[in-house]
Amino acid sequence: MPSTMLTPEEWRCPLCLDLLFKPAVSSACGHVYCFWCLHKAMSPYTPSACPVCRTKYNQLPAICAKLHHYLATQFPEQYAARRQETEAEERDLRSTTPEPSPAPCPLPSGPDAWTPQHFACDSPACGKLLCHPLVLTCGHVIDAACMPRVGDVDGADGHASHTSECPACGLVSQQPAAACKQLGELVTQLFPEHSRQRLLECEHDLAAKIPGRQLVPGPQAHAQAGQQLPVSNQASEGLVGGSVYPATPRASAAGSAADGSGATTGDEGTAGDAAGRRQQQQQQQALSPSLTLAFRRRQEAGGASQLMADRLEANLQRLSGDSYVHHAVGCDGCGAYPIQGRRYKCQDCPEAMGFDLCGACMDRGLGNVVGRFNQRHLPEHRMHLCRPRVTAMHLLQAANPELPMEQLMWLLELTLTGGDEEAGQEHEATQPAQQQQQQSPASGSSSGAALNHSDSSTDTAVTTLRRGPRPVYHATAQEPSPSAHAAAAGGPGTAGGAAAGAAAAAGSDSVQELGGEAQGLIDDEEEEVHVALADLVRDS
Amino acid sequence: MPMDVGRVQKEIRDIERDRASGVTIEVQGNSLQKMIGCLKGPSDTPFEGGTFYVNIELDDQYPFVPPKMRFITKVWHPNISSANGAICLDILKDQWSPALTLKTALLSLQALLSSPQPDDPQDAVVARQYLGSLPEYRQTAKQWTDTYAHTQQVVGLEAKVQQIVEMGFEREQAVVALRAAAGDENQAMEILLGA
Numbered sequence: 130m131p132s133t134m135l136t137p138e139e140w141r142c143p144l145c146l147d148l149l150f151k152p153a154v155s156s157a158c159g160h161v162y163c164f165w166c167l168h169k170a171m172s173p174y175t176p177s178a179c180p181v182c183r184t185k186y187n188q189l190p191a192i193c194a195k196l197h198h199y200l201a202t203q204f205p206e207q208y209a210a211r212r213q214e215t216e217a218e219e220r221d222l223r224s225t226t227p228e229p230s231p232a233p234c235p236l237p238s239g240p241d242a243w244t245p246q247h248f249a250c251d252s253p254a255c256g257k258l259l260c261h262p263l264v265l266t267c268g269h270v271i272d273a274a275c276m277p278r279v280g281d282v283d284g285a286d287g288h289a290s291h292t293s294e295c296p297a298c299g300l301v302s303q304q305p306a307a308a309c310k311q312l313g314e315l316v317t318q319l320f321p322e323h324s325r326q327r328l329l330e331c332e333h334d335l336a337a338k339i340p341g342r343q344l345v346p347g348p349q350a351h352a353q354a355g356q357q358l359p360v361s362n363q364a365s366e367g368l369v370g371g372s373v374y375p376a377t378p379r380a381s382a383a384g385s386a387a388d389g390s391g392a393t394t395g396d397e398g399t400a401g402d403a404a405g406r407r408q409q410q411q412q413q414q415a416l417s418p419s420l421t422l423a424f425r426r427r428q429e430a431g432g433a434s435q436l437m438a439d440r441l442e443a444n445l446q447r448l449s450g451d452s453y454v455h456h457a458v459g460c461d462g463c464g465a466y467p468i469q470g471r472r473y474k475c476q477d478c479p480e481a482m483g484f485d486l487c488g489a490c491m492d493r494g495l496g497n498v499v500g501r502f503n504q505r506h507l508p509e510h511r512m513h514l515c516r517p518r519v520t521a522m523h524l525l526q527a528a529n530p531e532l533p534m535e536q537l538m539w540l541l542e543l544t545l546t547g548g549d550e551e552a553g554q555e556h557e558a559t560q561p562a563q564q565q566q567q568q569s570p571a572s573g574s575s576s577g578a579a580l581n582h583s584d585s586s587t588d589t590a591v592t593t594l595r596r597g598p599r600p601v602y603h604a605t606a607q608e609p610s611p612s613a614h615a616a617a618a619g620g621p622g623t624a625g626g627a628a629a630g631a632a633a634a635a636g637s638d639s640v641q642e643l644g645g646e647a648q649g650l651i652d653d654e655e656e657e658v659h660v661a662l663a664d665l666v667r668d669s
Numbered sequence: 670m671p672m673d674v675g676r677v678q679k680e681i682r683d684i685e686r687d688r689a690s691g692v693t694i695e696v697q698g699n700s701l702q703k704m705i706g707c708l709k710g711p712s713d714t715p716f717e718g719g720t721f722y723v724n725i726e727l728d729d730q731y732p733f734v735p736p737k738m739r740f741i742t743k744v745w746h747p748n749i750s751s752a753n754g755a756i757c758l759d760i761l762k763d764q765w766s767p768a769l770t771l772k773t774a775l776l777s778l779q780a781l782l783s784s785p786q787p788d789d790p791q792d793a794v795v796a797r798q799y800l801g802s803l804p805e806y807r808q809t810a811k812q813w814t815d816t817y818a819h820t821q822q823v824v825g826l827e828a829k830v831q832q833i834v835e836m837g838f839e840r841e842q843a844v845v846a847l848r849a850a851a852g853d854e855n856q857a858m859e860i861l862l863g864a
């Protein structure tokens with residue numbers, strides 16, 4: 130039977146357009162990518178959008194062993210070639226990815242010799258041929274019907290939410306998983322008759338489960354028996370997510386439930402939670418005085434900027450608390466990226482990439498963990514709680530809380546690169562000799578200009594930022610002016626938007642941080658308040 | 670992160686194989702960072718019959734950042750700068766996704782020619798005309814298509830670019846000057862020497 134799912138064309142990665150290598154599945158929508166491709170496509174600042182369907186997701190999935198073994202056996206030469214390419218790239222990146230665990234039953238010796246055991250549900254209670262397979266963040270593949278469900282937590286919309294706790298390993302996905310269509314189709318094509326039977330069985334199981342029955346309540350739901358909301362691990366993780374990105378449409382019912390019950394959850398958390406919370410308060414206390422001082426000085430300097438300073442301070446306080454986002458740092462336990470709230474960094478893992486855990490994974494207590502990038506973490510390793518550190522992106526966020534993240538990222542990029550091509554086009558036509566803006570920041574035309582008009586009030590700079598919906602594109606195309614870099618460096622335009630200048634200054638550091646993470650060189654001595662804030666004060 | 674050369678090569682091969690798509694692409698030099706895309710003006714629009722060239726530049730970060738695209742051929746359209754060819758299209762800015770390709774981007778430009786978005790203009794003058802007096806807009810757009818986008822005029826663009834490059838100018842300068850001169854290499858040279 131000339132079956133399409135048995136040909137490599139059907140298994141092309143939408144990003145590198147090549148055969149998938151070490152496939153990872155965006156669990157919330159089921160789209161498949163190479164692990165590295167998906168990692169590169171993620172946003173270091175916010176939940177990411179699936180490149181194909183734009184479904185938001187906030188965990189970097191682990192490699193799906195089942196798909197890996199299928200591709201490696203079905204397309205041996207091409208897969209080996211892909212391995213060579215990828216491993217060469219990994220050497221350049223000085224990082225590797227884990228080898229997926231061996232298949233539970235011996236793989237066929239060649240292509241097209243598959244049996245249903247090779248496509249069995251990973252749930253220990255099931256082990257039957259996959260049906261509506263969900264590939265979870267941990268890489269396990271579970272039938273939709275085999276996922277544990279909790280009862281109707283929301284009540285309001287009458288939707289039952291199911292946790293995405295993996296029945297095989299217990300890892301909690303922050304979002305409900307969606308079926309992986311490609312894998313589902315493959316299974317149906319390989320075993321049409323068997324699949325039909327399984328479909329009937331699963332439909333039956335699902336029908337029996339849906340009416341709000343609490344089959345496998347989350348661990349905390351036990352402790353809180355009698356409370357209106359069964360708060361699972363997922364819900365408390367959702368809480369963290371929900372509080373910082375209120376504008377993000379979160380499909381997860383658990384997320385919205387957690388928003389409503391935030392206070393209760395916090396007070397009644399486990400001992401681990403409480404300890405974490407204390408540490409976190411300490412962090413905040415450590416952060417606040419210097420922030421306050423910085424802003425008091427700013428205010429003493431007086432002038433029209435006080436309103437903006439107040440606002441910045443309020444927003445920075447918010448950004449540096451529970452909801453602080455550790456830009457460009459991911460959790461090696463659950464894949465959360467970027468980590469939000471508490472972040473722990475291993476002092477003993479030797480790998481260049483470093484090893485980090487989010488608060489939830491730290492509290493859960495993990496044994497030997499192989500990190501997302503093959504770090505061999507051991508239970509006796511010392512974990513160090515990292516203090517929040519304010520970067521350019523945090524400043525931009527604080528100054529422009531109403532701008533969507535895409536635009537902030539766009540702004541940051543423009544601030545850092547000193548403008549994109551459009552901004553320079555008018556110049557190109559008239560001054561062909563002019564070099565790249567980055568090389569001559571003082572004379573370069575810049576989209577940072579939008580951040581940094583020649584008015585001398587900081588308010589103006591921020592207003593320019595807020596003008597939306599797309600403040601930058603048009604303003605800069607017609608109106609090149611000294612770049613934010615120049616301002617930060619004390620060049621022409623320093624008088625203009627100090628905040629923007631500060632953001633740019635901090636930005637270059639945050640870029641270092643990004644680069645550092647890519648090479649695993651994040652410095653441990655994180656400053657409480659970034660240099661940029663000092664600049665902000667001094668410039669006034 | 671170095672550019673994903675493999676992916677760009679696959680994209681180009683894919684465009685070459687898919688003749689029916691109506692868009693083509695021509696690589697400039699050896700680096701795969703600069704190319705010129707070409708698309709036909711959609712029928713039943715003032716751009717019908719025109720051939721439009723688009724300058725394409727790929728960043729090292731491509732495909733994780735959008736390709737930089739700009740019309741070389743002069744176009745009269747609310748979302749395209751009549752002065753410098755800059756394009757206002759969300760997928761070339763913050764709505765870019767790495768799952769999009771040069772082909773899908775060029776096809777999106779073709780679609781943009783068919784359906785202008787005057788609420789989010791690149792060229793305020795054209796947008797005002799589009800909203801105020803549609804027949805006048807159509808007439809001007811057609812005139813521009815006839816003047817600047819007729820195949821004879823841009824035929825052999827690459828040869829003309831080469832000719833200018835051989836005289837010691839940068840490729841980018843040559844392309845810009847040729848665009849400004851609607852493909853007339855003598856006028857392009859005048860522009861370059863006068864600058």
Ligand SMILES: [Zn+2]
Nearest residue numbers: 142145163166
């Ligand atoms: Zn890939």
Ligand SMILES: [Zn+2]
Nearest residue numbers: 158160179182
């Ligand atoms: Zn998707």
Ligand SMILES: [Zn+2]
Nearest residue numbers: 250255272275
């Ligand atoms: Zn199952």
Ligand SMILES: [Zn+2]
Nearest residue numbers: 267269295298
């Ligand atoms: Zn699992």
Ligand SMILES: [Zn+2]
Nearest residue numbers: 460463487490
């Ligand atoms: Zn985690």
Ligand SMILES: [Zn+2]
Nearest residue numbers: 475478506510
């Ligand atoms: Zn460790």
